[in-house]
Amino acid sequence: MHTRRRGSSDSDKPVADDPPEWSDVDEDDIEERVVELAEQGHSPSEIGVKLRDEGVQGTPIPDVSLATGKKVTEILEANDADPEIPEDLRNLMERAIRLREHMNDNPGDAQNKRALQNTESKIRRLVDYYRGDKLEADFTYSYDVAVSLLE
Incomplete structure (x- = not known):
């Protein structure tokens, strides 16, 4: 934005419509874990990384929005756990x-x-x-x- 450089290219996310079959965690469990991590003080991006790496009950969640139909921030807003500052x-x-x-x-x-x-x-x-x-x-x-x- 403030430089004359063109920026670096980065990879695109793979196109997927459904969560992978090996990640069959219930939506409610995912939402509970998201709220729990938010209450521990994690930001929405940190929550996504933790779900990807640690998962819920040992099962990784590669993409929260595919698994639940909502973004992490939408889940936090619905449960009144969203941060006061974006x-x-x-x-x-x-x-x-x-x-x-x-x-x-x-x-x-x-x-x-x-x-x-x-x-x-x-x-x-x-x-x-x-x-x-x-x-x-x-x-x-x-x-x-x-x-x-x-x-």
């Missing part, structure tokens, strides 16, 4: 805090200053996108707000 916004705020702390220690680091500007720009765009829906209507981003939200 995951992508939280990750950008954590990055901005790290960059700001680095800038306080290294004020001459011009590359880091530019990275902080780009990150805060992305945060402001995401806040505009989420405002009124997942965030309060009068929410505005600042470093102090980010620090207080992430503590």
Whole structure:
């Protein structure tokens, strides 16, 4: 987004309409495990990785949306376990805090200053996108707000 590079190509997910036959876990068990992992403090992407690697009752779940018909975030919303801040916004705020702390220690680091500007720009765009829906209507981003939200 903020560079002239074309980006790197990555692989596509295999096209599948049904969950694999070897992964025959009940939908309710999957949803219970998703909520349980969310209550332990895992983000939606971490929950997907844990279900892929550990599974439910020892059976891996390669794709939650194929197995249940819902995304992980939809399951969390239905069970009132969704995070207060969307995951992508939280990750950008954590990055901005790290960059700001680095800038306080290294004020001459011009590359880091530019990275902080780009990150805060992305945060402001995401806040505009989420405002009124997942965030309060009068929410505005600042470093102090980010620090207080992430503590």
